[in-house]
Amino acid sequence: MTALVLDGGIALLTIGIAAWTIRAGDDFAAVVGFIAYGLVLTLAWTRLGAYDVALTEAAIGGGATGVILMRAGARVKPAPASRPSRLARIIVGALSAAVAAGLAAVVLLPPQPAPSLALDVREHLASTGLGNPIGGVLMAYRAADTFLETVVVLLALFGVWSLGRDAHWGGRPGPAPRPGIGGPLPLFARILVPAGIVIGIYIVWVGADAPGGKFQGATILAAMAILAGMAGLVAAPATSGRRLRWLLAAGPIVFVGIGLAGIPLAGAFLAYPPGFEKPLILVIEVALTVSLAAMLALIVAGPPERSP
Amino acid sequence: MNAAMLATTPGGGLLVAAITVPVIGILLLWLVRPRDVETVALAALLANLGVALAVLEKVAAGAAPLVYLIGGWQPPLGLALRADGIAAVFMAMAAIVLVPVAVYARGQFGAPGERRPMVFWTMLLAITAALNLIFLGEDLFNLYVALELLTFAAVPLVSLDGSRETLKAALRYLVFALAGSVLYLLGVAIIYGAYGTLDLGGLAALRGPDGALLVAVGLMTAGLAAKTALFPLHLWLPPAHAGAPPAASAVLSALVVKGSFFIALRLWFDLLPPERAVAGSTLLGVFGAAAVVVGSAMALRQARLKLLVAYSTVAQLGYLFLVFPLGLGSGAAPFESTAWTAGALQLMAHAFAKAAMFMAAGLVYEAIGHDRIAEFRGLGRIAPLTVLTMTLASISLMGLPPSGGFSAKWLMLTAAFGEGAWWWVLVIAAGGLLAAGYVFRILVPAFTPPEEPAARKKPVVVTREAAALALALAAILIGFLPLAPWPLLAVGRIAAGAP
Numbered sequence: 001m002t003a004l005v006l007d008g009g010i011a012l013l014t015i016g017i018a019a020w021t022i023r024a025g026d027d028f029a030a031v032v033g034f035i036a037y038g039l040v041l042t043l044a045w046t047r048l049g050a051y052d053v054a055l056t057e058a059a060i061g062g063g064a065t066g067v068i069l070m071r072a073g074a075r076v077k078p079a080p081a082s083r084p085s086r087l088a089r090i091i092v093g094a095l096s097a098a099v100a101a102g103l104a105a106v107v108l109l110p111p112q113p114a115p116s117l118a119l120d121v122r123e124h125l126a127s128t129g130l131g132n133p134i135g136g137v138l139m140a141y142r143a144a145d146t147f148l149e150t151v152v153v154l155l156a157l158f159g160v161w162s163l164g165r166d167a168h169w170g171g172r173p174g175p176a177p178r179p180g181i182g183g184p185l186p187l188f189a190r191i192l193v194p195a196g197i198v199i200g201i202y203i204v205w206v207g208a209d210a211p212g213g214k215f216q217g218a219t220i221l222a223a224m225a226i227l228a229g230m231a232g233l234v235a236a237p238a239t240s241g242r243r244l245r246w247l248l249a250a251g252p253i254v255f256v257g258i259g260l261a262g263i264p265l266a267g268a269f270l271a272y273p274p275g276f277e278k279p280l281i282l283v284i285e286v287a288l289t290v291s292l293a294a295m296l297a298l299i300v301a302g303p304p305e306r307s308p
Numbered sequence: 309m310n311a312a313m314l315a316t317t318p319g320g321g322l323l324v325a326a327i328t329v330p331v332i333g334i335l336l337l338w339l340v341r342p343r344d345v346e347t348v349a350l351a352a353l354l355a356n357l358g359v360a361l362a363v364l365e366k367v368a369a370g371a372a373p374l375v376y377l378i379g380g381w382q383p384p385l386g387l388a389l390r391a392d393g394i395a396a397v398f399m400a401m402a403a404i405v406l407v408p409v410a411v412y413a414r415g416q417f418g419a420p421g422e423r424r425p426m427v428f429w430t431m432l433l434a435i436t437a438a439l440n441l442i443f444l445g446e447d448l449f450n451l452y453v454a455l456e457l458l459t460f461a462a463v464p465l466v467s468l469d470g471s472r473e474t475l476k477a478a479l480r481y482l483v484f485a486l487a488g489s490v491l492y493l494l495g496v497a498i499i500y501g502a503y504g505t506l507d508l509g510g511l512a513a514l515r516g517p518d519g520a521l522l523v524a525v526g527l528m529t530a531g532l533a534a535k536t537a538l539f540p541l542h543l544w545l546p547p548a549h550a551g552a553p554p555a556a557s558a559v560l561s562a563l564v565v566k567g568s569f570f571i572a573l574r575l576w577f578d579l580l581p582p583e584r585a586v587a588g589s590t591l592l593g594v595f596g597a598a599a600v601v602v603g604s605a606m607a608l609r610q611a612r613l614k615l616l617v618a619y620s621t622v623a624q625l626g627y628l629f630l631v632f633p634l635g636l637g638s639g640a641a642p643f644e645s646t647a648w649t650a651g652a653l654q655l656m657a658h659a660f661a662k663a664a665m666f667m668a669a670g671l672v673y674e675a676i677g678h679d680r681i682a683e684f685r686g687l688g689r690i691a692p693l694t695v696l697t698m699t700l701a702s703i704s705l706m707g708l709p710p711s712g713g714f715s716a717k718w719l720m721l722t723a724a725f726g727e728g729a730w731w732w733v734l735v736i737a738a739g740g741l742l743a744a745g746y747v748f749r750i751l752v753p754a755f756t757p758p759e760e761p762a763a764r765k766k767p768v769v770v771t772r773e774a775a776a777l778a779l780a781l782a783a784i785l786i787g788f789l790p791l792a793p794w795p796l797l798a799v800g801r802i803a804a805g806a807p
Contacts, residue, residue, distance in 0.1 A: 102523045106498050109519070115504025120385050141386045144327075144378045148441070148453045151331055155434055155460040162427040162464045163475075169423040240421075242339075249335045256328060256335075268316070268380035269324040 007047055014040050027073035034069060038062025051211035052134050055203070059219035067226060067300050129278030131209030138213065139281045143270040147255050150288060150295075154248060157295045161239055164303030170240030171308040173301035174229070189231035196224040204289045208278065214285045218292035225297040236301045238308055244294070251291030255284050314388050314509070319366045320376035323389040323444050325359045326399065330437035334430055342421030346414055349429035353406050356436055360396075360403035367396040373800030384507035388446045393799030394643075394652060395443040398570065401656045402439050402563050404782065405663050406432070408775035412667050413555035417468075427464055428556065434461035435559060442567045448496045448506040451571055455492065455535070459485045462564045465556040466548045477547035484534045484544040488568070491531030495524035512578050522584060525575050529592070532575075535568035538592075538629060539599035542622045546606075549618040554670025557614070561621045562663035566655055569628055573651075576632055577642055578801070589632035596629025597735040604742030608749070613669045613679035616746055617662070620705060623739060624658045627720065630732055634723040643798040646726065650719035652797050653786065657712025660783035661704040667776035668697040677765045681750055686758025693773040695754050700780035702747035704787070707740045712786035719791060 017040055021033030038061040045054035084092070121133045121141070128140040138146045164171075200220035207213030228234045237244045258280055259270040266273045272280045333352030337345050366374055373392040381387070391399070410432065417424035438457035445451045463485065467478035500506055502520035537545035545565075549557050576585050576592075603623030610616040631651030635642045642648055671694040672687065673679045688695045704713035717736055724732040 099527065102526070103494070103498075106502070106520045106523050111502060114501065117385060117504055124381075124385065140379060141381050142449075144387050145450055145453050148327075148331075148437075148457060151334070151434075151437075152453065152456050152460055154334075155430070155457065158427065158430055159460055159464040162423065163467070164423070166423050166470065169426075170421070245338050249339060252331070252335055256332060260328065262379070263321070263324075266380070268377060269321075269328075270379040 010040060010044050010047060014044060027076065028070075031066065031069045031073050035062050035066035038066065052213070052216075055211060055216040056219075059216050059223070063223060064219055064296060064300060067223075071300070071302065127274075127277070128272075128281070130281065132207060132211065132213075134211070135208055135213060135281075139284065140272075140277070143255075143259070147252065147259065147270070150252050150255065150292060153292065153295050153299075154252065157248070157299050160299050161303055164305065168304040168307055170238060171304040171306045172238050173236045173298065173304055173306075175305060186231040186233065189227050189233055193224045193228050193233075196220060196227070200224065200293075204285060207285065208282065214289045214292060218289045219296055221289070221293035222296035222300070225293065226300050229297075229301065236298075239298070239304050240308055247294050248291055248298075251284075251288035254287035258284055313382060314375050314377060314390075316377050316380075317372070317375045319363075320374050320389070322359055322363050322366070323374060323376040323391055324378075326356070326363065326440040326444060327389070327437060329355050329359060330433040330440070333433045334437075337426070337430055337433070342426075345420060345425060345429055349433060350410050350414070352433055353403075353410050353436065356440075357403040357407055360400045360440075363391050364396045364400040367391055367393055367799060368796055371795075371799055383446060384505035384510050387450050388507075388509075389444040390446045390800070391444055392801055393796045394801070396799075397652065397796060398566075398655070399440055399443045401659060402436070402443075405562050405659055405779065406436060406559070408778050409555050409558050409663060409667070412558075412670075412772045412775040416553070416555060423470075424468055424553075427468060428553070431461040431465050431556075432559065434458075435564060439563060439567050442570055446508050448499060448508065448511075450506075451574075452489070452493055452496055455489060455568065455571070458564060458567050459489065459535070462560055465560060466552045468553050468556055469551070471551075473547070474551040477544070477551045481544045481548040484541065488531035488534035491527045491534070492571075495526075495528035495531070498524040498527070508574065508578055518581055518584060521580065525580055526588075528575055529572055532568040532572040533595070536565050536572065536625060537622060538595050539602055539622065539626065540595075542599065542603070542625075545622055546615055546618040549621060549666075550612070550614040554614075554666050554673070557618070557669075558663040558666040561618065561666060562659040565621070565625060566659065569625070569655070573631070576636065582636070585632075585636045589636045592629045593633035593732065596626040596632075597732070599623060599626025599629070600735055600739040601626075601742070604739060604746060607746040608742065610746075611680060611682065613672060613681055613684075613750060614666070616681065616750070617665050617669055620665075620743070620746060621658075621662060623743065624654070624662070624705065627654050627658075627717070627736070627739065630720060630724075630735070634720065634727065634729070634732065637727055637729075641798075643801040644793055644795075645723065646719050646793055647723040649793045649797055650716050650723060652794070653712055653719065653789070654716035656786055657704050657716050657783050660779050660786070661701040661711075661713060664697050664701040664776050664780035664783065665705070667772075667779070668694045668701065671768055671773060671776065672698075674766050674768060675764050681753065684750065684753040685756050687754040688756075689758060690764050691768065691773075693770075693777060694768070695751075697773070697776045697780045698747075698754070699751060700777070700784055702751060704780075704783040706743045706747055710787040711784045713783065715787045715789060715791055722791075 014037070017033055017037045021030050021037060024030040024033050038057060041061065042054045042058040045057055118133070121136060125133055125136045128136045130136050130139065200217045203212040203220060204214050204217030207217065225234070229236055262271040263269055330352055333348060336348050340348055363374060373390050376389045378387045378389065413428065417428050434457055438454050438461060441454035441457070442451060445454055463478050463482045466481055467474045496506065498520055499511065503511060503514055505511060534541040549561050552560060576589065600623050603619050603626060607616050607619035607623060610619060628651055631647055634647035635645050635651065669679060671691060675691045675694065676687065704711035707713045707717040717740060721733055721736055724736065
């Protein structure tokens with residue numbers, strides 16, 4: 001009974017916040033609604049026992065995306081909103097309702113028991129040296145997807161950089177820091193950032209055997225970098241810096257290097273030599289964490305805005 | 309429940325090279341000295357061409373697909389790469405288009421170390437990797453990753469010039485492309501929920517209730533149609549393709565929109581139960597037919613060459629969607645059908661001709677300082693090689709013999725006549741006439757002698773004109789393939805109707 005009330009409450013809250021976000025009067029309110037929506041979704045995933053998804057939703061959906069939207073909202077000048085015509089809105093509404101109805105029908109009529117690869121995943125997990133089945137999927141069975149997803153994030157960063165002006169290419173993102181920001185933010189950052197770095201590293205470390213991993217850990221580390229930057233404690237690096245470029249490329253290079261070494265040593269691309277699975281996976285995870293944290297922090301920092 | 313066990317075939321390592329070569333190229337671009345960027349990119353594209361041709365040779369020689377199991381894991385747990393006949397042909401076609409585009413683009417984006425060359429060469433290699441993965445991927449989520457790579461590589465190319473209009477065009481493209489991604493991913497989630505596998509081979513072998521599959525494929529097709537700019541979801545394409553720099557437009561129009569189309573092809577021909585696919589295919593054909601008519605009519609009305617060429621893409625993509633009703637409706641063995649070969653030829657002929665056309669449009673702009681069609685008089689005197697390129701590409705776009713466009717449309721007409729489907733015959737014929745209308749609007753003034761001798765604004769490098777001409781010639785040359793179903797295109801397809 002308690003569970004039903006709790007789940008029903010979360011479901012109603014999700015829909016309520018979604019509707020409120022759509023109806024929100026201005027950009028700032030809509031972004032706040034979106035962040036709250038991400039947090040409620042995190043609760044929903046937790047109730048479903050999908051802790052990895054919950055962590056990711058909290059970090060990326062509510063956290064990183066929220067910060068990006070907040071910055072974008074602050075930069076975009078309020079423009080007179082052009083409302084689509086009544087007919088267009090009716091068509092969009094009808095199509096959305098049709099999609100929702102189709103989804104509801106499919107979700108409510110799943111085959112029993114639901115087919116799944118989960119048993120397969122567990123069965124082969126021992127040979128990967130990992131204890132977390134999701135880690136096994138990401139780093140062994142579907143390592144190619146994981147590798148290419150990090151390339152997608154890298155491309156997204158280059159895409160963000162490409163939006164800067166020619167004169168600023170290679171320069172530092174964001175406006176020049178104002179010296180001596182007062183208020184509670186620097187103090188808050190000094191206290192939270194060290195703790196946050198420890199938590200981020202911990203989340204990566206436990207990812208091998210429990211919910212967590214490089215994507216979630218890297219997001220927390222990136223958030224700490226952003227916080228320190230917002231408090232004026234660190235400056236964003238110049239995007240043309242060689243050390244920064246190597247930092248960004250390190251993860252993908254280590255990943256593809258170990259992957260290619262698997263061809264002579266383990267018989268296939270992205271296979272790990274027997275007995276060395278876990279150490280090699282950890283090496284890749286650490287390298288990826290560093291690169292991903294840098295990529296995510298820089299995506300939030302935005303295109304270069306100061307001459308190199 | 310599992311399909312037949314797969315194993316890595318001899319030569320399968322080439323498929324790993326097809327994915328890793330361009331990606332390693334991207335990483336190197338950002339680490340080498342700025343003045344070496346173009347060399348690294350060109351080397352990666354040449355290596356990619358070598359890999360693609362080697363794959364084509366092996367598939368053709370063995371008449372069997374190449375397979376590679378990544379990490380040694382069997383699907384559906386792991387991922388496999390698989391080059392069947394049509395994948396090998398398309399991969400080679402893309403690799404062939406990319407090299408002249410790169411030759412044409414060298415030195416066009418400013419000094420080494422600036423913004424535009426870094427972004428252009430990075431995104432060109434990313435498009436290469438994404439397309440190769442789309443052709444070789446055998447898993448619906450793996451294909452999603454490839455689609456994301458393609459989107460994140462294509463959008464920045466649109467706004468490469470950095471002007472307000474191109475930023476708006478890029479943003480509109482991004483919105484359409486991301487909506488497409490969301491719909492595709494929803495479909496992937498539904499299919500995993502209902503069948504517990506995302507492996508195309510394993511899914512094709514499944515038989516049973518298919519309600520979830522229909523909803524999923526419906527959502528995914530809508531998403532892919534937005535990414536392919538199928539009418540009426542084409543609204544983003546003309547400003548995006550016309551606003552990008554010519555070398556980028558060439559790749560966007562010739563190759564990028566074909567990536568999402570190829571995945572739609574796989575969903576309909578490999579995944580849907582044949583009787584269901586036949587029922588829905590008419591709808592796709594109707595949208596395709598509307599694209600042919602509306603796109604051509606819009607092309608007829610454009611005052612600027614690049615917009616005309618972009619609207620021509622909307623029309624020519626429409627033909628591709630006629631493959632669904634013609635290929636699926638003919639009964640058994642769709643991969644050996646005339647329509648299957650017609651669609652593949654149309655895709656390739658359009659890729660060659662449209663890349664040549666956009667590159668020529670760029671050269672016209674450089675030669676006379678504008679691309680207003682009304683003022684093209686005397687262009688033939690100023691830029692003879694460029695006008696020759698446009699003429700050859702136009703022959704293929706119109707579907708005149710001998711050209712790839714002619715073979716494609718001839719085979720399409722044959723297929724339509726064979727099924728007694730006269731309404732598709734009307735669309736194909738009308739499309740050819742309308743195409744003649746819009747290309748003659750360019751060619752007639754270009755060939756008219758000028759009233760007073762006009763001068764070139766800027767000398768053009770001959771290698772750049774030659775690169776565009778080579779692609780136009782390729783569009784003509786594939787017209788010399790025999791006018792019959794091409795057996796290579798059926799090699800290794802998972803037969804949808806097979807038990």
